[in-house]
Amino acid sequence: MERKRNKISLSHRVQNIAPSITLEITGKAKEMKAKGIDVLGFGAGEPDFDTPENIKQAAKKAIDEGFTKYTPAAGTPELRKAVAEEFKTDTTIDYDSSQIVVSCGAKHSLFNILQVILNEKDEVIIPSPYWLSYPEMVKMAGGVPVFVLCDESDGFQLKMKNLVKKITPRTKAIIINSPNNPTGCILGRKILKDIAEFAVENNIFVISDEIYNKIVYEGESESILKICPELKDLAIVVNGVSKSFSMTGWRIGYMAAPKPIASAISSYQSHSTSNPASIAQKAAYAALKGDREFVGGMVKSFRDRRDYMLGKLSEIPGVSCVRPGGAFYVFPNISKLGMKSADFAASLLEKAHVAVVPGVAFGWDTHIRLSYATSMEVIKKGLERIEKYIKSL
Ligand SMILES: Cc1ncc(COP(=O)(O)O)c(C=O)c1O
Numbered sequence: 308m309e310r311k312r313n314k315i316s317l318s319h320r321v322q323n324i325a326p327s328i329t330l331e332i333t334g335k336a337k338e339m340k341a342k343g344i345d346v347l348g349f350g351a352g353e354p355d356f357d358t359p360e361n362i363k364q365a366a367k368k369a370i371d372e373g374f375t376k377y378t379p380a381a382g383t384p385e386l387r388k389a390v391a392e393e394f395k396t397d398t399t400i401d402y403d404s405s406q407i408v409v410s411c412g413a414k415h416s417l418f419n420i421l422q423v424i425l426n427e428k429d430e431v432i433i434p435s436p437y438w439l440s441y442p443e444m445v446k447m448a449g450g451v452p453v454f455v456l457c458d459e460s461d462g463f464q465l466k467m468k469n470l471v472k473k474i475t476p477r478t479k480a481i482i483i484n485s486p487n488n489p490t491g492c493i494l495g496r497k498i499l500k501d502i503a504e505f506a507v508e509n510n511i512f513v514i515s516d517e518i519y520n521k522i523v524y525e526g527e528s529e530s531i532l533k534i535c536p537e538l539k540d541l542a543i544v545v546n547g548v549s550k551s552f553s554m555t556g557w558r559i560g561y562m563a564a565p566k567p568i569a570s571a572i573s574s575y576q577s578h579s580t581s582n583p584a585s586i587a588q589k590a591a592y593a594a595l596k597g598d599r600e601f602v603g604g605m606v607k608s609f610r611d612r613r614d615y616m617l618g619k620l621s622e623i624p625g626v627s628c629v630r631p632g633g634a635f636y637v638f639p640n641i642s643k644l645g646m647k648s649a650d651f652a653a654s655l656l657e658k659a660h661v662a663v664v665p666g667v668a669f670g671w672d673t674h675i676r677l678s679y680a681t682s683m684e685v686i687k688k689g690l691e692r693i694e695k696y697i698k699s700l
């Protein structure tokens with residue numbers, strides 16, 4: 308019997324996944340650029356600096372020495388040890404290498420974590436504004452994202468009184484991200500301590516995405532585990548080299564977790580991607596073991612750009628902006644302009660040739676995200692155009 312040919316039918320798993328709003332905007336901006344239009348972009352989610360020379364040299368050496376074969380799925384022993392040392396500094400916890408899994412970017416680490424801890428309909432609490440991949444990754448793992456609004460009037464801090472309302476018997480985890488994408492907010496010690504106690508009391512995991520923890524302008528961005536080491540059996544810490552060492556394309560991220568989770572992720576990864584690229588692992592090792600002068604210089608440039616942007620944005624009527632403590636984004640409020648974020652972003656691109664990311668992508672339709680991982684020249688020209696555009700409304 309001939310099988311009926313049906314139309315392309317996708318799995319239920321992917322039908323629920325939102326297309327990326329950022330890709331839509333960047334696609335349009337690219338199209339305009341290709342037509343010769345001078346588009347200025349504030350969309351970048353990656354540092355505009357080159358990867359440091361010592362890291363590139365380590366990768367070249369790996370190639371020359373033939374380090375081009377499979378490695379253990381969870382990463383090379385030397386890199387896992389270096390990652391464990393890095394996490395020791397950040398969290399004070401003594402992780403064994405068997406608790407570390409290196410993956411193809413922090414995004415991949417987060418994906419793996421959700422795949423191994425979630426069952427169908429398990430809920431994951433996500434403070435909002437949030438990095439746009441969290442809810443989609445939770446859904447891909449069969450879970451349900453549950454959002455808790457942060458308080459803009461308090462620098463986008465999370466409030467316990469709002470968080471406690473979100474717990475249900477199905478809550479499995481909370482994802483925290485400090486410094487935050489898109490707000491740049493750094494969670495304070497008190498709230499981190501409260502979240503840790505809340506997690507222990509309710510027996511839920513804390514997934515702490517600390518990918519921006521070296522890009523900080525004031526004070527320190529502390530790991531929840533440094534403040535509450537007793538959380539270690541419920542905490543999964545994520546970091547990577549993408550942002551701190553300007554290595555987004557190398558695709559190396561990592562996590563530390565209780566042993567059963569780390570070994571489940573290692574098996575899961577062994578049947579999906581296997582190890583991350585051997586050469587990139589050598590490069591990441593050089594990054595972690597090398598000097599950190601590059602990071603300091605990059606953070607200094609970002610700080611100057613942030614200060615300039617905040618000053619300029621404060622002069623634009625109808626726009627207000629919380630001062631970010633870390634990462635490389637500002638998240639101004641445009642609600643007084645009477646436009647939804649996607650309409651504003653589309654019109655700004657069309658009329659002023661400036662690309663920004665609409666806040667709706669991060670759960671807030673009243674804001675836009677501007678990355679300052681771009682040159683001062685672009686920042687100055689772009690903000691002038693934004694000001695002129697807003698004044699014309
Ligand atoms: C909050 C956050 N977590 C994780 C990632 C992923 O980083 P990676 O490039 O290491 O996958 C990003 C990248 O934009 C991010 O903003």
